Amino acid sequence: MNRNILNDEVQQYISEHINADTNQIALAKPIFQNISSAELAGQIAAKKKSKTKLPTWFNSENIYYPALLSIEQCSSEPTASYKSNLAKGNSLIDLTSGFGVDSFFFAKKTKNIYSCEINEELAVLSAHNAKQFGANNIQVLAQDGITFLQNTTKHFGTIYIDPARRNQSNKVFKLKDCTPDVTEHLNLFLSKADRIIIKTAPLLDISAGLLELKNVSEIHIVSLKNECKELLWIIDKDFSESTTVVCATLNESLKTFKFAIEDLKLATKIAQIEPTGYLYEPDVALLKSGAFNLIAERFDLKKLHQQTQLYFSNDIKTDFLGRIFEIEKLLTLNELKKEKNLTGNVIVRNFPERAENLVKKYKIIPNHDDFIIFTQTINGYIAIKAKIIQHY
Known part of the structure; x- marks a missing residue:
């Protein structure tokens, strides 16, 4: 983390050149001492990407942005806010925090947040941004979340994990094809928390996911402006009843549609369409x-x-x-x-x-x-x- 980027004149330049051609800036001679042109261009590009996806970050001062890819892969504010309501208990550990967007929104609803990020640079800037927001209940840990969980004696209300697909080109994938492999560590998770929230890409087949997991109490299918953003798998300790599916649309207002998974077998009425209605x-x-x-x-x-x-x-x-x-x-x-x-x-x-x-x-x-x-x-x-x- 290059703290020179947080200097007032640099932050002002970034804001004033938010719509500039970042390729030209990256190739030009350095404008500021101790800041490369590539670093400056990267901050501008990442901040611009945050304007609609992460308006809280975009509209706040002295935010340090990660590589553009991290912004593209992180949760948007509406989806992060939605999942923050699903946490259980007074403590939550985010095993794969990345840029820290989900951890920040969980911190609004949960008393103590442990935010694990194996990438040390990403962890440092995430901690800096949390401090800027006054989110003092977030403890950022620059280490592998699974390793921390294996060694800690703490028990958490909720474990949150966003496993990454190892092969992004495959349209069809299983949970065991992701890192961390939640199927391998599921018993560990259940021994350390009352609730587990697993975020996956919407491409994951629901039936296949249910075969790989156990104790799934709810599956949330979250969409934003008719784009399916993520699946949230809620696993509760000792749960053995029917899984509830929740379809959630995050538009001008939140709408939900809930049903028990076995209700999918119901028949329906098919009729001739009428010219009015x-x-x-x-x-x-x-x-x-x-x-x-x-x-x-x-x-x-x-x-x-x-x-x-x-x-x-x-x-x-x-x-x-x-x-x-x-x-x-x-x-x-x-x-x-x-x-x-x-x-x-x-x-x-x-x-x-x-x-x-x-x-x-x-x-x-x-x-x-x-x-x-x-x-x-x-x-x-x-x-x-x-x-x-x-x-x-």
Whole structure:
């Protein structure tokens, strides 16, 4: 950690050049003594990346930023804030703290935080930033979290761990393919804490994860603006009942959808769509959960087709997790050919053609609030003209 970066004139330069070309700065001659051009460019790039993802850091003074990759890989503030409510007890150990974003938000809800980071430089700047925030209940430990846990006599309310995939190129992975391997250390975790929170990438298959773990009380599927951000696996000591799945959408307001894992077996109502009413497009968190039939039952909706994850109703359900459209017109594809001056954003669901091809084929002009949804119903392929009334 180069503390010269914290000098007032350097911090002012970083703020004033937040939108500058960092490649040019990195290649130019050093502007400040004892600070390389690459270091300066790195601070600017990392701070700029934090503007929307980590506004607390961006808007605070004398923050020391890590390499850009650490910013890209860390939790965003909304997701970190959400998971802070899942901690149990008065003490928590973060075994893989990285830049310390999750530790900082856990510290808002939990009395004592032990934040382990094996990268000493990252640990030092994380400790510095915690001090800047006045988060005095965070103790940063520059060491391997698993090793610390093996040697300590402390018992924690919660263990939090964010294992990294060893092979980032694989779309499908298992927990045992991550570092640390939580399956190998699960008994250790259960002996040291009452609750374990494991964060994984959303690509992890839920059924596969349940086979690798035990005592899973809850699985939280967290999305932000219809992008699935993370899965949170909650393991409680001595838990042996049915796992609860929680779909959480973190948009203007928090919405959740909970169900017991065995409820996925429920059947659903499939019916002919009507020319008036409302069309529902589930948030990605709902889709990840696989609760396609349960969605219809809980919200009293009807499904367009067994393989089409769109739903409709005569009256609006504003607590639905996802987009809602007001149906204006139903058109067969032959009827659509006769339509003139078509406008709208094109959505394709369970339909054999790509959106860009349909735009060209039917000469559709984009429009902010109007949509044309190409999909399959029990009566075949149709186009639905609709107006959006609830965004993600």
